Each structure stands twice: as C-alpha cells, then as structure tokens.
Amino acid sequence: MNPTLWVWSMGAASEYWRSRKGFILAAIGSAIGLGNIWRFSWLTYRNGGGAFIIPYFIALIVVGVPLIILEFVLGNYFKGSSPKVFRKIREQFEVVGWIAIIDVFVIGLYYAVVLAWVLAYVGFSLTVAWGTVEGVGDLFNSLLGNPLLVGVTLAITWFITWLTVYKGIASGIERASLFAIPILWILSVALVIRGLTLPGSVEGINWYLTPNWAKLAEGKVWVDAFGQILFTLSVMAAPLVVYASYMPEKSELPNSAWITAFANCGFSFFFGFATWGIIGYLMQLQNVASPEQLGVPLGGGGLAFVTIPTAVTLLPGAPVSTMVFGTIFFVILWLAGYTSLISIVEPVYASFRDKFGVDRKTGVTVITLLSFILGLLFVFQPGLIDPVDFMAGSTNLIWVVFLEAVIAGYYFSLKKLRDYVNPYAELRLGPWFDVLIRYVAPIALVAILSYGLVTAGQMSPISAVVLIAIILASVVLAGMKWRGEEK
Numbered sequence: 001m002n003p004t005l006w007v008w009s010m011g012a013a014s015e016y017w018r019s020r021k022g023f024i025l026a027a028i029g030s031a032i033g034l035g036n037i038w039r040f041s042w043l044t045y046r047n048g049g050g051a052f053i054i055p056y057f058i059a060l061i062v063v064g065v066p067l068i069i070l071e072f073v074l075g076n077y078f079k080g081s082s083p084k085v086f087r088k089i090r091e092q093f094e095v096v097g098w099i100a101i102i103d104v105f106v107i108g109l110y111y112a113v114v115l116a117w118v119l120a121y122v123g124f125s126l127t128v129a130w131g132t133v134e135g136v137g138d139l140f141n142s143l144l145g146n147p148l149l150v151g152v153t154l155a156i157t158w159f160i161t162w163l164t165v166y167k168g169i170a171s172g173i174e175r176a177s178l179f180a181i182p183i184l185w186i187l188s189v190a191l192v193i194r195g196l197t198l199p200g201s202v203e204g205i206n207w208y209l210t211p212n213w214a215k216l217a218e219g220k221v222w223v224d225a226f227g228q229i230l231f232t233l234s235v236m237a238a239p240l241v242v243y244a245s246y247m248p249e250k251s252e253l254p255n256s257a258w259i260t261a262f263a264n265c266g267f268s269f270f271f272g273f274a275t276w277g278i279i280g281y282l283m284q285l286q287n288v289a290s291p292e293q294l295g296v297p298l299g300g301g302g303l304a305f306v307t308i309p310t311a312v313t314l315l316p317g318a319p320v321s322t323m324v325f326g327t328i329f330f331v332i333l334w335l336a337g338y339t340s341l342i343s344i345v346e347p348v349y350a351s352f353r354d355k356f357g358v359d360r361k362t363g364v365t366v367i368t369l370l371s372f373i374l375g376l377l378f379v380f381q382p383g384l385i386d387p388v389d390f391m392a393g394s395t396n397l398i399w400v401v402f403l404e405a406v407i408a409g410y411y412f413s414l415k416k417l418r419d420y421v422n423p424y425a426e427l428r429l430g431p432w433f434d435v436l437i438r439y440v441a442p443i444a445l446v447a448i449l450s451y452g453l454v455t456a457g458q459m460s461p462i463s464a465v466v467l468i469a470i471i472l473a474s475v476v477l478a479g480m481k482w483r484g485e486e487k
C-alpha cells in the first residue's frame, strides 16, 4: 500500500456543521423518531408503568449515555464513518462497521415505508378521510392494500430525504434539523395540552404511570428497557459516529451527548402524556375500566393509525378539531421520522465515501433510489416489517453495540479518548467512563442478548435470512480494496 495515498484516502472529512447547536439538534433529530412516539409510552404501560422508568433510566445511564459519548468521541477522533473507525483500530474489525452500516440501511427500508403511511395519514387527517369511527379500521386496511398510494407517498418521502442529504451537512441536514425539531416540540406541546385537558385524561395518565413494582422481577421488562434505549438513541455505530465526525477538532462532546440523551428521553416521557391523556378520554367515553377493554390497539402502528384517528374523531369540536389534532399528530410523527431517516442515509453514504471515494451527490442519489426500490417489498408485503425489524432494528443493535464497546474498550485506549476530549469538555470523562465501557455495558448487553435468545419466540426464518444477508454483504464490503490502496 502506498502510504501517501493511504493518508489521503483516510483524510479528514471536509464538511462541518455550522454550529454546535446544529450538531446537537441533528443528533436529537436522529434520536427522536417513530420509536419515541408509539413505542415508549406503550412499553412503559406494559412493563409496570412508573416502575418501568427505573430499568429505562438504568439502561440510559449504563449503556445509553456512555455509548453515545463513545460514538461521538470515536467519530470525532477518527474523523469518519464506522468502517473507517474500526479499521483504524484493527484492520480485521472493519467488518463490524459494515455490519452496522448495512443494518442501518435495512432499517431505513421499512422505516421509510412507515413514514409513507404517516404521510398518507397527513392527507387523510386534513380531509378526515375515515369519516366516522367505524371507518377508521377500514381505511388503514385499505391503505395497506393500496401499493400505488403508498408507493407515491414513499417516493415523496425519499425525494425529500434525498434532497436534504444531497445538500450536505450544513445546508441540508443542519438546516432541516434547525427547522424540524423546534416545530416538533411546539406541536407536541399543543397535543399534550389537548390530551391533558380532555375529560378522563387523568385516568389514562394513571394507567401510564402507576408503578407496578412486581414487574421489575421480570427479565422481559429489562430486555425491553435496554432494547428501547439503543433504538431510541440511535446508538448503533452508525449515525452518531458520522455526525460527530463533522464537528471540528477540540469540540465539546460529552455534554452534547448528555443533552442528546435527555432531550430524547424527555421527549418520549412528555409525549406519553398526550397519548395517555387521549386514551383516558376514550376510556371515559366508552365507560370502560381498563385500556385493554377499549378494543383499540395501544402500541405500535395500531396506536398511530387506529387509536389516534378514533380518538380525534370523537374530540369535542369535531370535525374541525378532528382535522386539526389529527393533522398535528401525523405531522409530528412524520417530522420525527424524517429527521431519523436522514440520519440513516448519511452514515451509509459516508461509509462509501470513506472507502471508495464516492462523491456525495452520486452516493446519496444511488442510496436513496435503491432504498426506494427495495422498500417496495414492504409496500407489497407489510407483514415483513415485523420480522425484519426484530433482527435489524432490535437484536442486531445489541450485539453490534456490544462489539463496539469491546473493541473500543479492549483494543484501543479509552484513556487516550478521554484525554482527547477532556480539555474541551463541559462535563469531563473520568475513569468511570472506562468502567462503563469495558465492564458494565458489555455485561449488561450480553445478559439481555442471552435472555432474548433463550426466549426468542420471534426468531422466524425471515429474521434469520436478514441476519445472514447483512453479515454476507458486510464481509464482501470489508474485503474490498480501499481507494488508493494497492494490494
């Protein structure tokens, strides 16, 4: 290998964020997504209400925050995407970076399809297309059976995402985040106020937060808490690593990581008041004693596409309030998902740039186009989303992040990383950081992974195919030559 070319090919990224605020908002944009809105409040309720806050908070502190810090520092120190970062630590670890990248690419495929449904629902809400409460379920089913409509909203979603990432870090992603995140919060405040002022809301909030301490004895509750923390924070050796590589050297990083984590988890908790206020209202209207008796789904897509439309249809002041609050809800969901989707495309592009010298315009165009085409699979077969998500959006995150912690903790010097960031840090990293990365996080991750494997009822053939495909693609990519590299 020619050393000069090598240095050039591994050179610093030439793009930067315009401001620290832009970087933090983009990281928060990646973190806050569909997961915060329809997964968190449902998981909380199912896993012991207020008691769930404890495993969730523990997962945040022992795995979430240390890993965001680690990803920020690694990305900034090595100035690049995860294949490059891991390769610089040891050549044979490059494949771990590619696994993260292909995995996030796969997440993007179905994540965008859900966003396409959301976009269709922005339109449906504006026209209250489901008509009456009875029409809600039918409309959702007919959307799932309408590949043409979903194909169109998917194309729009990818087009907007393409345009944003194509324009680059400062003029594309930073601008989009500075615009979308404040709007997201303002609209959420409006929805939470509406939720909390509805009759019966207190009853819903009680179901959301009343602690059921006995639940903490269940392993599943802890698995849910750790799995949710990784997904919700986008900790997976992909977006946060590259986002931090666009901060100049000598930047503040650890406190930025704490801010990102708390803004994200705070948003989830806060938004739960809107969701559960509305559920409480439905309970009062239907005169039922528990949320399960409502006959509407409380978690996942069902919450968004069935329960919320049902509830807004019954709001005081309908149909105008139905239109207003239905639209607000789906706009929130779309903006949250859109800023996550751009953070899925950017690391994929950055990895191909680092390794093969692909330029932004070509790279981003090919990635988004390919994602659109492959995503059509989920448009025609929405049933594939769950098993693919089980692997790409959940199980893989756990072991990839485990490897990330082990590689950084045992094959690189954490002290070096601490010394690198501490002079500019608002919150300095002490030896506690090493303990968390070397011992606490890996042990916690292995524990939940083994528990998950033992109880993995969901490991379908489709999930297995996804796993094998991701690993094969990563091995092939890792085996290819770096630009400028002579073998």
Ligand code: PFF
Pocket (backbone or CB within 6 Å): 030, 031, 032, 033, 034, 035, 036, 104, 107, 231, 232, 233, 234, 235, 236, 238, 239, 340, 341, 343, 344
């Ligand atoms: N954090 C996003 C959410 O909670 O919806 C999902 C996500 C985005 C996961 C980006 C992974 C990722 F790289």
